[in-house]
Amino acid sequence: MQNYKDLIVWRKAHELTLQLYRVTARFPRHELFGLTSQIRRSAASIGANIAEGTGRKGHAEFHRFLQMASGSTNELEYHFVLSRDLGYLNCELHDQLEGKVIELRKMLSSLIN
Helix, strand or coil, X not given: CCCHHHCHHHHHHHHHHHHHHHHHCCCCHHHCCCHHHHHHHHHHHHHHHHHHHHCCCCHHHHHHHHHHHHHXXXXXXXXXXXXXXXXXXXXXXXXXXXXXXXXXXHHHHHHHC
């Protein structure tokens, strides 16, 4: 398998994770162990699963980890909706972040297929 850092999808996932750490730092303090933690974990899970998958032997295992990464994009997208509806994300930022996660999901789907 190849080095995960060479994959564009991993680089985009990592950039999104870094952005989300900055964004969630502005969330209310009482969400630190709730929504803030959930967003950070699901975002980091995307890149982590891509990285772990590249270290596995065989395409079947690689695809399984890509599918887990894709599942994390769904979880993350829901957290964006929840954050918007709670007033933690304005609509413009929500739409920007949602666009990035949808792009990641499409890239993962292409890589799986």
